[in-house]
Amino acid sequence: MSADFTARAGAALADPTLKIAIDRTTITARTKRASAIAAWPEFPLARALGRDIKDHVIAHLDHYLLEFEANAIASGARVHWAETAQQACDITVALCRAADARSVTRSKSMLGEEIGLPHALAQAGIERVETDLAEHIIQLAGERPSHIIWPALHKTREQVGELFAREHHGALPLDTAEQMMASARRELREKFLAADVGISGANFLIADTGAVCTVTNEGNAELTTTPPRLHIVTAGIEKLVPSTAHAMSLLRLLVRSATGAELTQYTSFHRGPRRPGDTDGPTEFHIILVDNGRTRMRAEGLAEMLRCLRCGACLNHCVVFRQIGGHAYGGTYPGPMGAVITPILDGLAASHDLPNACTLNGQCQEVCPVAIPLPTLLRGWRDRSWREGLEPASLRGSLALWRFVARRPALYRAATALALPMMRLFARRGWISAMPLAGGWTRHRDLPAPPARGFMAQYAARQKAARR
Amino acid sequence: MAAADRPHVALFVTCLVDAMRPPIGFAAIALLEAAGCTVSVPAAQTCCGQPARNSGDRAGAADLAAHTIALLEPFDAVVVPSGSCAATIIQYPELFDAGSAWHARATALAGRTHELLSYLADHRKFIPAGIALQATATYHDSCSGLRELGVAAQPRALLGAVAGLALLPLDGAETCCGFGGTFCVKYPAISNAIVDEKARAIEATGAGLLLGGDLGCLMNMAGKLHRRGSPVRAYPAAEILAGMAGPAIGEPA
Numbered sequence: 001m002s003a004d005f006t007a008r009a010g011a012a013l014a015d016p017t018l019k020i021a022i023d024r025t026t027i028t029a030r031t032k033r034a035s036a037i038a039a040w041p042e043f044p045l046a047r048a049l050g051r052d053i054k055d056h057v058i059a060h061l062d063h064y065l066l067e068f069e070a071n072a073i074a075s076g077a078r079v080h081w082a083e084t085a086q087q088a089c090d091i092t093v094a095l096c097r098a099a100d101a102r103s104v105t106r107s108k109s110m111l112g113e114e115i116g117l118p119h120a121l122a123q124a125g126i127e128r129v130e131t132d133l134a135e136h137i138i139q140l141a142g143e144r145p146s147h148i149i150w151p152a153l154h155k156t157r158e159q160v161g162e163l164f165a166r167e168h169h170g171a172l173p174l175d176t177a178e179q180m181m182a183s184a185r186r187e188l189r190e191k192f193l194a195a196d197v198g199i200s201g202a203n204f205l206i207a208d209t210g211a212v213c214t215v216t217n218e219g220n221a222e223l224t225t226t227p228p229r230l231h232i233v234t235a236g237i238e239k240l241v242p243s244t245a246h247a248m249s250l251l252r253l254l255v256r257s258a259t260g261a262e263l264t265q266y267t268s269f270h271r272g273p274r275r276p277g278d279t280d281g282p283t284e285f286h287i288i289l290v291d292n293g294r295t296r297m298r299a300e301g302l303a304e305m306l307r308c309l310r311c312g313a314c315l316n317h318c319v320v321f322r323q324i325g326g327h328a329y330g331g332t333y334p335g336p337m338g339a340v341i342t343p344i345l346d347g348l349a350a351s352h353d354l355p356n357a358c359t360l361n362g363q364c365q366e367v368c369p370v371a372i373p374l375p376t377l378l379r380g381w382r383d384r385s386w387r388e389g390l391e392p393a394s395l396r397g398s399l400a401l402w403r404f405v406a407r408r409p410a411l412y413r414a415a416t417a418l419a420l421p422m423m424r425l426f427a428r429r430g431w432i433s434a435m436p437l438a439g440g441w442t443r444h445r446d447l448p449a450p451p452a453r454g455f456m457a458q459y460a461a462r463q464k465a466a467r468r
Numbered sequence: 469m470a471a472a473d474r475p476h477v478a479l480f481v482t483c484l485v486d487a488m489r490p491p492i493g494f495a496a497i498a499l500l501e502a503a504g505c506t507v508s509v510p511a512a513q514t515c516c517g518q519p520a521r522n523s524g525d526r527a528g529a530a531d532l533a534a535h536t537i538a539l540l541e542p543f544d545a546v547v548v549p550s551g552s553c554a555a556t557i558i559q560y561p562e563l564f565d566a567g568s569a570w571h572a573r574a575t576a577l578a579g580r581t582h583e584l585l586s587y588l589a590d591h592r593k594f595i596p597a598g599i600a601l602q603a604t605a606t607y608h609d610s611c612s613g614l615r616e617l618g619v620a621a622q623p624r625a626l627l628g629a630v631a632g633l634a635l636l637p638l639d640g641a642e643t644c645c646g647f648g649g650t651f652c653v654k655y656p657a658i659s660n661a662i663v664d665e666k667a668r669a670i671e672a673t674g675a676g677l678l679l680g681g682d683l684g685c686l687m688n689m690a691g692k693l694h695r696r697g698s699p700v701r702a703y704p705a706a707e708i709l710a711g712m713a714g715p716a717i718g719e720p721a
Contacts, residue, residue: 009655319643361615361643362614383526395654406535429720431694440653440654441656444664446695448488455492
C-alpha cells in the first residue's frame with residue numbers, strides 16, 4: 001500500500017486505452033494457449049519433464065556453467081562472468097569500445113532490461129538500435145517494456161501509428177499493422193546492416209555444445225547477430241540446459257505457453273564466431289554470463305523461480321496484471337513472476353506491495369509451463385515483509401487486535417454481538433453503501449447488512465431452546 | 469470414534485458466515501445430517517487465521533491454528549462451508565516446524581478436513597432429494613476451492629439434482645472475482661476493476677441467480693452487482709441445496 005505503487009496502479013486503472021491494449025493481446029494469448037494445450041494431451045508430462053530439467057540444472061549450476069564455458073571457448077567464443085548488473089554493463093561497454101563501435105543493434109532481451117543495458121549504452125555515448133519491432137516502438141516512445149514478450153503491449157496499434165507518423169522519416173501510409181511494419185523496416189534496415197556490434201540475449205545456453213539458442217518471430221535476432229563484426233550475448237546463468245535435446249523439450253513448453261504456436265518463426269543456435277569458409281557471421285563472439293541475484297535466489301528459497309522460461313503466461317492470466325498492466329509494477333519484470341523476482345533485484349522495502357497485490361488465486365501456477373509455485377513464493381515474500389516490519393502499522397494493529405479477540409471465544413462472541421447491531425445502523429434496505437472503517441469495501445461495492453445476531457449466537461439459542 | 473457410516477462431523481462455520489450469513493451454517497447442518505452425519509458445532513470456534521496467514525503474519529496464524537486444531541481434532545471429520553477456509557486448515561502443517569508435535573497434530577487434522585460441497589458429493593455420495601427451484605443460475609468457482617482442493621464438479625453435480633434449476637455457463641467462471649480476502653480492502657481500486665469485469669460476465673449470462681461456495685467471493689460479487697443496479701440475486705449454493713432459499717444476499721429478511 002505504498003503511495004508509489006497505489007499511484008501507478010491508479011493511473012493505469014484510469015487509462016481506458018491501456019485496458020483496451022491489454023485485453024487485445026492477453027485475451028488472444030489466453031485463447032491461443034488454451035487451444036495449444038488442449039491439442040497436446042502430453043502437456044502434464046512435458047511440464048513435469050521441463051520442471052525436472054530446470055531443477056536438475058539449478059541444483060548443479062556449477063557443473064553446467066563450467067561445462068558450458070569450456071565448450072563455448074572450444075567453439076571460439078569468449079566467455080565473461082558478471083556477478084552484478086553493473087559488471088555486465090561494464091563488460092559490454094568495454095567490448096563495444098574496444099571494437100571502436102559507434103552503433104550497436106540489440107535483439108530484445110529481458111536480461112538486457114534487467115541489467116539496465118540501454119541506459120549504460122546511452123551513458124557511454126553508443127547509439128543503440130532496437131531490432132525487435134516492439135522494442136523499437138518502446139525506444140521511440142522513451143518507455144520501458146510492459147510485458148516480457150510483448151514489450152509494447154500497453155500501446156494500441158492506433159497509438160503506434162501516431163508515434164511512427166511523428167518519429168519516422170518519410171511519408172508512408174500507417175493505417176495497417178503491415179504498413180507500420182514497412183515503415184519501421186525502411187527506418188531500420190540500413191542501421192541493422194551498418195551496426196558494428198550486435199547484442200542479443202539467450203533463451204537457452206547449451207552446456208554440451210557451448211551454443212546459444214534464441215527464439216524470435218521477426219528474424220531480428222538473426223539480423224542482430226550475423227552482420228555486425230561483434231556478437232555479444234548477455235544471458236542469465238539460469239538459462240543453462242545440459243543438451244540440445246533438453247532445450248527442445250523446454251522450447252515446446254515455452255512457445256505454446258507464450259503465444260500458443262508450436263514453434264517460433266525463427267529458432268537459432270549460435271555457436272562461436274565466423275569460421276574459415278563461412279560467408280557471414282561475427283569475427284568475435286562474446287558471451288557474458290550474468291548472475292545478478294540468481295545465486296542469492298537459489299540460496300534464499302527461490303530456487304524454483306529460476307525455472308522460469310520467461311513465457312509470460314502468468315502475466316496473461318493474472319487478474320491484477322490484466323487491470324494495471326506492466327508499468328504499474330515498477331520493476332523490470334511485471335506480473336506474478338515479476339512480483340517474485342523484483343524484491344531480489346530492487347529490494348523488498350521498495351517492492352513489498354508486489355507480493356501483496358495479489359489475490360493468491362493460483363491461476364499463474366496452473367498455467368506455468370514449469371509448475372513454479374508462484375503463490376507459495378509470493379507468500380514467502382509476504383512472510384518476510386511482515387517479519388521485517390515493512391507492512392503498514394494500521395494493518396499490523398488491526399490484525400493483532402483481531403488475533404487477540406479471536407483467541408478468546410467469549411470475548412469474540414461479545415464483540416460480534418456488539419458489532420453486528422452497530423453495522424446494521426448503516427444499512428438501508430438490506431445494504432450498507434457507506435460505513436466508517438469499511439471504505440475500502442464500500443467505495444466500490446455495497447456491503448450486505450449483517451444479521452442482528454451471528455450464527456454462533458443463533459445456534460446456541462436454538463440448542464438451549466431444544467434442551468428445554 | 470463413531471461408526472464409519474455415521475461420522476461425527478465438526479462444522480467449522482467460519483468467522484464470515486458467523487457474522488454475515490448464518491443461514492449457510494444452518495443449511496450446512498441440514499445437508500450434513502441428510503447425508504448421514506452427526507453434526508457438532510464446537511462452541512469455542514472463531515477464525516481459522518487466514519487473514520493473518522495471507523498477510524505474512526505466520527506467528528499470528530499459527531496461534532489461531534493451534535486454537536482451532538485443539539478444538540477440532542476430537543472429531544471424525546471437519547467440514548467447512550468455504551473452500552479458502554478449508555484450504556487454510558488443510559495447510560496448517562506449513563505453519564509449524566516439521567517434526568514438532570503441533571505439526572503432527574496439524575497434519576492429522578488436515579487429513580480429515582473438507583470443504584462442504586465436496587465432502588457431501590465425494591465422501592458421503594450425497595444427492596439432494598426432493599429439492600426444487602424454478603430458476604436460471606450461473607456458478608462461480610472460488611479459486612482456493614477450485615485450485616487448492618479440486619472443487620469444481622461436485623457443486624455442479626449437487627445443483628444438477630435440484631429440480632427446475634437451470635445452470636448457465638459463466639464466461640471466466642474459473643477467473644478470480646477480485647476478493648482475495650484482505651486484498652480487496654488493501655488494494656480496493658484494483659479489486660474493483662476485477663470484480664466489475666466479473667459482474668459484467670455474470671450479467672451477460674442472463675441468469676437470474678449467482679451461486680457460489682465461498683461467502684467472501686459471493687459478497688464481493690453481490691455487492692458489486694447491487695452497486696451496478698443489476699437484478700441478479702446471489703445465493704450460497706448450500707442454501708439452495710438444503711431447500712432453504714430465503715432472502716438472497718443483501719435482501720432484507
